Amino acid sequence: MRHQSGDASLLRRLNSSAILRILREADVATLTELARAARVSRPTVEVIIEELLADGWAEECDDEPGDRQRGRPARRFRFRASAGHVVGVGVGHSSVRAMVADLNGTIVAVRKQPLPLNTPADERLDAIVELVSLVTGEADLDVRQVSAVGVGTTGVVNEAGQVVKSIALPGWTGLDLQALLAARIPAPVAVENDMRLAVLAEHWRGAARSCDNVVYLFTGDRIGMGLLIGGVPYRGAHAASGEIGKQPNDNWVAFRHVMDYAMSAEPGELRSSRQSAEFAIARARTGDERAQEAVREFAWGLAAGLITVVNPLDPEMVVIGGALSMAGDLLVQPIQERLDEYCLYPPRVVASALGSECITLGSVRLALNHAERTLFTMPG
Missing domain, CATH: 1.10.10.10 (Winged helix-like DNA-binding domain superfamily/Winged helix DNA-binding domain)
Known part of the structure; x- marks a missing residue:
C-alpha cells in the first residue's frame, strides 16, 4: 500500500x-x-x-x-x-515437510525431505533452509517474495522461538531456532511447538472447525497433546504445553498391549511402539480377535490419560491425530465409550483427517497469522 x-x-x-x-x-x-x-x-x-x-x-x-x-x-x-504467499514447515524426527500457500490459505506447493533419525542439528537446519528454497521454487516464487515462514517443531518453544528443551531431536535443546533460521531465510520467521500448531490446524482446516475448546491427542512414535482454549492454543506457564515428556525406559504404558500382541504374533520381529500398534491395527482390520482386543486395550489406555485432562478442562471435542489416527473407529469408539462412562460432560471423539500434514498445515496458519498482522493491523 x-x-x-x-x-x-x-x-x-x-x-x-x-x-x-x-x-x-x-x-x-x-x-x-x-x-x-x-x-x-x-x-x-x-x-x-x-x-x-x-x-x-x-x-x-x-x-x-x-x-x-x-x-x-x-x-x-x-x-x-x-498477491502474497507464506511457507509452513513441519520439523519431524525422520523428515521435514514444507508447504506454500497463498493469503487465503490455498496450498500451491508441497515438498518433503526424509532425514535420518539421528541427523545432527546443523544438518537439520540446512535441510529446513534448503527445503524452504525448493518449495518456493516449485511455486514459481523467490524466497524474498514470501510474506512469512512458519515452523513447527517438537520441544518446549518459548515466545521468542527458542527451543528451551527437546528430548526428541539431537542438539535441539537450547537452539535459538527462530533467530538461526531468520539469519538464513530472507523472510520473517515464526517458530512454535508442533502440538500447538497441530490443534491450530484442526481448528482451521480439520475436524474442530466449529469448536473453540479442544484436546488434540498425537499418537505415533510418541504421545503429545495440544490444547485449544477459547479458540487459542494454550502455551502454559513455561511454554511447555504439548510436551508430555519422557517415560521411564521409553515405555508408554498405553502401548503395552499392542507390543505384547505383536511380539506373540511374530516373536522374531522387533518393532517400535508405533510399529507394534500399526501391526495390531492392520491385523484387527482382518478380523483377528486377539489383535482387536489388543487395540481396544490400547485405546482404553489412551482414554485413561485423556480422562484426567477432559474432566477439568471440559472440552467440546477430542481429536485423535498423528500416524495412528488412521485406525479410525478402532480407536475412536473405545475411547468414546470410556469418556462417556467417566466424564461429567463427555466430548465428542473424532479421528483427524489431516494425517501427517497436520503440523505443516498448522505452520502455514502460523505464517498466515504473522502476515495478516502486518497486512491488516500495522499500517504501512
Whole structure:
C-alpha cells in the first residue's frame, strides 16, 4: 500500500488496511458495501480501491451473466489472494515437510525431505533452509517474495522461538531456532511447538472447525497433546504445553498391549511402539480377535490419560491425530465409550483427517497469522 506524509497519510493507511481486511472477509463487495462496512465515504473508498488495484492487492470481478441487460452494474471487487504467499514447515524426527500457500490459505506447493533419525542439528537446519528454497521454487516464487515462514517443531518453544528443551531431536535443546533460521531465510520467521500448531490446524482446516475448546491427542512414535482454549492454543506457564515428556525406559504404558500382541504374533520381529500398534491395527482390520482386543486395550489406555485432562478442562471435542489416527473407529469408539462412562460432560471423539500434514498445515496458519498482522493491523 502506498505511503503519504503526516496525519492524512496515517488515516489513509488505516482506512486501506480496514478496507483490505473487509474485502478479504467479504469474498466479493461493491464500493457501497465497502464504504458502509468501513464507515467511510464512498469517494474515499474509490481512491483506496484504485490504489489497491494498482498495487495488486485487489482485483475487479467480471460482470455476472445478465448484468449488461440490467444496465450498468455496480463494480465488484475481491481480495487478490495470490498477491502474497507464506511457507509452513513441519520439523519431524525422520523428515521435514514444507508447504506454500497463498493469503487465503490455498496450498500451491508441497515438498518433503526424509532425514535420518539421528541427523545432527546443523544438518537439520540446512535441510529446513534448503527445503524452504525448493518449495518456493516449485511455486514459481523467490524466497524474498514470501510474506512469512512458519515452523513447527517438537520441544518446549518459548515466545521468542527458542527451543528451551527437546528430548526428541539431537542438539535441539537450547537452539535459538527462530533467530538461526531468520539469519538464513530472507523472510520473517515464526517458530512454535508442533502440538500447538497441530490443534491450530484442526481448528482451521480439520475436524474442530466449529469448536473453540479442544484436546488434540498425537499418537505415533510418541504421545503429545495440544490444547485449544477459547479458540487459542494454550502455551502454559513455561511454554511447555504439548510436551508430555519422557517415560521411564521409553515405555508408554498405553502401548503395552499392542507390543505384547505383536511380539506373540511374530516373536522374531522387533518393532517400535508405533510399529507394534500399526501391526495390531492392520491385523484387527482382518478380523483377528486377539489383535482387536489388543487395540481396544490400547485405546482404553489412551482414554485413561485423556480422562484426567477432559474432566477439568471440559472440552467440546477430542481429536485423535498423528500416524495412528488412521485406525479410525478402532480407536475412536473405545475411547468414546470410556469418556462417556467417566466424564461429567463427555466430548465428542473424532479421528483427524489431516494425517501427517497436520503440523505443516498448522505452520502455514502460523505464517498466515504473522502476515495478516502486518497486512491488516500495522499500517504501512
